[in-house]
Amino acid sequence: MERLRITLRRKKSDPVDYARDLAEALLEGRVIGEDVLFRDAVNEIYTTLKEALFKGKEGNENLIQAYELAVVLRYLVQDGVKTSREILEELVQILE
Numbered sequence: 001m002e003r004l005r006i007t008l009r010r011k012k013s014d015p016v017d018y019a020r021d022l023a024e025a026l027l028e029g030r031v032i033g034e035d036v037l038f039r040d041a042v043n044e045i046y047t048t049l050k051e052a053l054f055k056g057k058e059g060n061e062n063l064i065q066a067y068e069l070a071v072v073l074r075y076l077v078q079d080g081v082k083t084s085r086e087i088l089e090e091l092v093q094i095l096e
Contacts, residue, residue, distance in 0.1 A: 015052040016063065019045045019070075039077050046074040 022045050026038065049067040082090075 046070040
């Protein structure tokens, strides 16, 4: 947890590095101990990349792709795994 706290302090200096470090912490198992903490970390990655992308800090293709993956990951973590058909049906309902 201490390494994770150190990682979290970097957010203000470079949000993209922060999101990458947090994702690496998840992959290395430093956050997986508790399901709630894992979900919070995924949401933090999503929020950080969203802010970096939409505040115009960096609009490069890699950031866009990373944000798209963070959106998918956040959706899977929060709402559980759904089939592509279920996702499409939900998309249609939202857009009506």
